Amino acid sequence: MFDSNFFTAAAENVKEMSIGDAAITAVFGYCVVFCGLIFLMIVLYCTGAYFKSKNAKESANAEAAKKTAPETAPDTEKELPLAPGSAGHVKLFDVPDKEAAMIMAIVADKMQKPLNELHFISIKEVK
Incomplete structure (x- = not known):
């Protein structure tokens, strides 16, 4: 696939890195990775906070609707749930x-x- 001249030409173009250059490159690489992880963590935290607030608003609206709904008088006939196997009203x-x-x-x-x-x-x- 590759001939031997490819690797020798690539090896000749590579300059030697000093220990300081390697350390700076490694630290920069670690910083990029950790910044990416922190950014991802912030995005997930914000998404979770959004959905929690949305859920809280829906439950608050449901509670408000339940409190403002007119209560039925005890004299009115309520629709009772049917017993298992029952066929309804006669x-x-x-x-x-x-x-x-x-x-x-x-x-x-x-x-x-x-x-x-x-x-x-x-x-x-x-x-």
């Missing part, structure tokens, strides 16, 4: 809750299925 037409529960239990027993696997949409009394 509309009852002229049927008391106790009778609706009894009907659902009877249907589940006759179908030989667990109650939480059945989905009742509405129960209406036939007159």
Whole structure:
């Protein structure tokens, strides 16, 4: 790839460095590396501070929104989370809750299925 004349020509052009020149070159190289590391550390610190302040602003806004939100009256019906396996609300037409529960239990027993696997949409009394 390279012929032997390349290396001999390169070796002839290299001047001898004194110990002082080598020390100055080494110290300058170390300073460049450490300045680069310090600069990188400053950039990372500033980026972290930016995102922390952004997160603090968002949490402060969320707290302010939570405090200013009107509280619902206890009389109003809240949407409760559904139990695991439940199918939601059942509309009852002229049927008391106790009778609706009894009907659902009877249907589940006759179908030989667990109650939480059945989905009742509405129960209406036939007159």
